Amino acid sequence: MARKLPYSPGDIFAVPLRDHGYALGVVARANGKGIVLGYFFGPRLESIEEVPKVLAFEVDSAIKICRCGDLGLIREEWPVVGRVESWDPARWTVPDFCRDENIRVVYDGDSLSMSREERVDPREGRLLPQDGLEGAGYVEIKLTRLFGP
Incomplete structure (x- = not known):
């Protein structure tokens, strides 16, 4: 019997950054x-209480x-804080990724x-997201670096 996951596509979650604050993420698939x-989206939020009541994300602004x-979500270290209004998975596509700057990798949706x-x-290739399977901790580190000091 499959276990019930604490998240589903369309959920918005908070990712703790390694120095302070949070980034927001959306489970697209x-x-x-x-x-x-x-x-994943900015700006950095200092606390989960700062998460707006109504969240509107533009896919292109990730x-x-x-x-x-999904370990951060399973352990609820990345708490679900909301849901994308009018969730439409067709808008949140699985993009092509790039490996080694010249290999396009296509994933099944x-x-x-x-x-x-x-x-x-x-x-x-440089315009595509980097291919790989990232652990929860690695995502936290990468997002912390993207936001800078």
Whole structure:
């Protein structure tokens, strides 16, 4: 019997940054086996109490998009703080990713497993999110660096 996860696509969660404050993330996809596609947003919030009551995100304004493990969500270290209003998964697509600057990696939208890879011009590759499966701690570190001191 499958266990009930404490999150679902469309949920908004708070990621604690390593120095202070939080970033917000949106579960765009989840494969139910520990992998989530997350879209992450600023600005840095000093506390969870600062999370606005009504949250509107523009997909194009994400500061980071990645496939990551769901341990922070499972342990509720990344608490769910809301839900995207009028959740529409078609708006929150699984983007193509890039590996080694010249390999485009395409993932299946349901399983989040790789469906194909192909060579691309490095200039095009640099515009895509970096490929990989990031752990919760790594996501926290990367977001902390993106926000700076």
